[in-house]
Amino acid sequence: MSDTTEKPTERPYILHMLTATPQMSPFDVNMAADAGYQIIVPYCSVEASMVANLTQDAIFSRGPKGVSRTGIFIGGRDVLLAADMLETARKAMVPPFEVSVFADPSGSYTTAAALVALVERHLAKAYGMELGGKRVLILGGTGAVGRVAAAMAASLGADVSIASHSGEARAVRVSDDINQRFGIVTKGVGTTTPAELRSALGEAEIVLATAVAGVQVVSTADLAHAAHLLIAADVNAVPPEGIAGVNVMNDGKPIEGVPTAGGAIGIGALAIGNVKYQVEHRLFIQMRTGGKPVYLGFPQAFDEARAVAAGLG
Ligand SMILES: NC(=O)c1ccc[n+]([C@@H]2O[C@H](COP(=O)([O-])OP(=O)(O)OC[C@H]3O[C@@H](n4cnc5c(N)ncnc54)[C@H](OP(=O)(O)O)[C@@H]3O)[C@@H](O)[C@H]2O)c1
Structure with a gap:
């Protein structure tokens, strides 16, 4: 049976x-x-x-x-x-x-978390600094990763600018949305023209590139205007480099051609992806x-x- x-x-x-x-x-x-x-x-x-x-x-x-x-x-x-x-x-x-x-x-959520945590780690390691109070510019900041990175960095006390290549109105709308939702303070800036982009880069200490894959948002010529840059981090793994000179494999490597006294370092998409x-x-x-x-x-x-x-x- x-x-x-x-x-x-x-x-x-x-x-x-x-x-x-x-x-x-x-x-x-x-x-x-x-x-x-x-x-x-x-x-x-x-x-x-x-x-x-x-x-x-x-x-x-x-x-x-x-x-x-x-x-x-x-x-x-x-x-x-x-x-x-x-x-x-x-x-x-x-x-x-x-x-x-x-x-x-x-x-x-996980990509922005990795991005901001790595920036924080390199800021402490290379410069003995914290993210709080730093001027952070997020290029492509109106996208999914950019919005969350903005919320995280602002929650840590950074002075965050969300940039849009589509214009200031879109950047401000997104900034207002996340400020209201998370009780934080960020601002929106338009980076449609090279002059607008270079002006925003001239102010930034940290630049995060979170734009759509396969697009370069900062060229070598643009980088020459980044007079206060300490760290540039790029989440885009698809060529060309989102930030010229920041290779996907970089994890704290000095970036060529940056005018900051003491230089700046780069964090690439594969370091963040890991x-x-x-x-x-x-x-x-x-x-x-x-x-x-x-x-x-x-x-x-x-x-x-x-x-x-x-x-x-
Ligand atoms: N490394 C990793 O582990 C990892 C994981 C996930 C995603 N990613 C990468 O993260 C990035 C962001 O992903 P996402 O989903 O947040 O992107 P998304 O929402 O599709 O795009 C982000 C922003 O890119 C801007 N954009 C669109 N076309 C552009 C152009 N031609 N030039 C400049 N900016 C342009 C748009 O903002 P405006 O029109 O307002 O400028 C858009 O809001 C992508 O590159 C993706 O591949 C990486």
């Missing part, structure tokens, strides 16, 4: 991945699988109003043991919408039916193995990036 009694098995790790866009990012699916999630389900074109119901649909079916093996990821392109969705999911939990939630729209990758991996692991539900937004991404950066020595 065959034995029809079911043997107890470990429940699989399930990740429900929500995005407001038509498709989930393959990058994040890969990262989730490599961090140990066994069943990964994308939910696309999710509206904010659907998040509470989806969350409650995910938490009740597996019992207290199962919820610790269930997680929710929030992707998309809109950094503020994802922050709102994270909050909505958190509020929809019914303890003890509560699962971990991690938001990283377009990789922006930290970003570790941060995202660690946050997925934290969700799965922390023993209690966690809610991971960009403050947590930044804490993790600082820990990774500190480990680099």
